[in-house]
Amino acid sequence: MHLVIVHGYLLSGTGSNIYCANVAKTWKRLGHAVTVVCQDRNAGKLDFVDEHFIGTNNVPATAPSPGSIRVVVPDIDNLLLVYVFNQYEGFTVKEMGNSQCSFDEIENYIDKTAAGLSKVLMQGVDRILTNHAILSPAVAKRASKGQVPYDIKIHGSSLNFSLKQRPELLKYALEGLCHCEKIVAGTSYICKLLGETFAQHAKEIGLHDKKVVIPPGMDPNVFQLIDTVNVNQQRFLEKIKIYADKKPTGRQAQKIVLPNPASTDDLHKSLTALAGTYDQWAVDYDLVQRWPAITEDEPVLVYFGSYLNTKGVGEVLVSFPTILNEIPKARLLIIGYGGYREHMEGILASMESGDINAFIAFCQAGSFLDASADELRGFFRTISQEERQRITITGIMEHSQICEVLPMASISIVGSKCAEAFGMVTVEAMCSGVLPLSNYHSGLEDILDVVKKVDPSLEAIMHIRSERGGKFGSADGSVLLKELPKKVINALKYLYPNAEYSDQTQRRKISEKLRSIAVENFSWDKICMSLLEPLH
Incomplete structure (x- = not known):
């Protein structure tokens, strides 16, 4: 299968970055063709990445080979929207939860990323895994136009640091959640947090029927017991x-x-x-x-x-x-x-x-x-x-x-x-x-x-x-x-x-x-x- 991961950030560090990197590596090891749509401009230096393309216009017309990982970095006008502030080289960084960024900037980010994802989808894609409640699911919804199924892996930071702090962002979460197939929570805590965050919209989303608990994991081939x-x-x-x-x-x-x-x-x-x-x-x-x-x-x-x-x-x-x-x-x-x-x-x-x-x-x-x-x-x-x-x-x-x-x-x-x-x-x-x-x-x-x-x-x-x-x-x-x-x-x-x-x-x-x-x-x-x- 040709599987796509949409993640708005990097493929190294901690948290959702590492999650996406490990899912990509595992799907590659299982023989799938994997495309990661993210903003890691240095991904070509990662030993598990086989191809790296920066810029929406540079996205290839054909899918990656089975058992390989391709990273695509769409143009987003160098404005990175985050849940918790950190420095990212080459980007202007704005937190979504404290009104630092405008809705025009959010719309531009979604549409620009969706343009890059749309070019990937033209290659033929079987399934998309998006990450966080905002903004990647909205990207997948706009790019796929109902033609390619997508799931959402929920990570806690978008709920705790963005949606709770700025309720006006809810419309972007609903845009993605209402049209996805699965909503993946890593723990029972995230399930509970989902229920609390979207209590008034659970029926609209179909939350009860869509959510499933699948924990994150680790690679036992990487993390080993000590030699000496x-x-x-x-x-x-x-x-x-x-x-x-x-x-x-x-x-x-x-x-x-x-x-x-x-x-x-x-x-x-x-x-x-x-x-x-x-x-x-x-x-x-x-x-x-x-x-x-x-x-x-x-x-x-x-x-x-x-x-x-x-x-x-x-x-x-x-x-x-x-x-x-x-x-x-x-x-x-x-x-x-x-x-x-x-x-x-x-x-x-x-x-x-x-x-x-x-x-x-x-x-x-x-x-x-x-x-x-x-x-x-x-x-x-x-x-x-x-x-x-x-x-x-x-x-x-x-x-x-x-x-x-x-x-x-x-x-x-x-x-x-x-x-x-x-x-x-x-x-x-x-x-x-x-x-x-x-x-x-x-x-x-x-x-x-x-x-x-x-x-x-x-x-x-x-x-x-x-x-x-x-x-x-x-x-x-x-x-x-x-x-x-x-x-x-x-x-x-x-x-x-x-x-x-x-x-x-x-x-x-x-x-x-x-x-x-x-x-x-x-x-x-x-x-x-x-x-x-x-x-x-």
């Missing part, structure tokens, strides 16, 4: 050096000068501007030089995902010195990208210099952490240079690099404070044999529930106690900050009952169980075949 720390670490460093040399636009510590909180009127604005001075879509250029030599007897904690105030990454960072008090050999890796990168660097600098006022300012800039000034004082302490070197922030990585470093970790932390459509990083960690500690809310619940059915005691270790509240409602960051140290320490005792971190006996046993659960329930092959099945 030394072997994985060597492969990782070799891959990172090639990646950084290929894309030398990432952050370099020597070029960064943090603003002084005491003399800065808008610290958050200054920090986000500083984070925009280098390429967020490239790994830190100096990472190989900064990389610590991790040894077998050092338990590694990892956070991987977006550097946003919704994700709990600030709480992970601030809690780590308390963990070091109990486990001095521990290390923390923070892998990802986003506008709050320099907030973290400021927090680390203030802890190293012993400046508590600067520490509080960096923590509270842009509501990075939920904790009050008094609560933050309770977690502040001066860290030594050696302790500072136990914390490494890397910048973004591709799966080909993450898959080497992730299995080196004992524990991953998923501390999202905002509702999540699904816990993709939780599943990827499990498949790599890493014990994930996760908040229990929204789409994160489904994965923990699967684990609980297999091993309730294992789920209890993974489950972080949380309380609703904080700035984003789903989980109070102040509670997360207090819970993390004891949760991490207990989890490490579970993995290493003799407190000998070089003794991997128990950890290896748990790793194999975690991977087995992940592979059985969340493999991409099974999921992508389900996407093509008839609704009933």
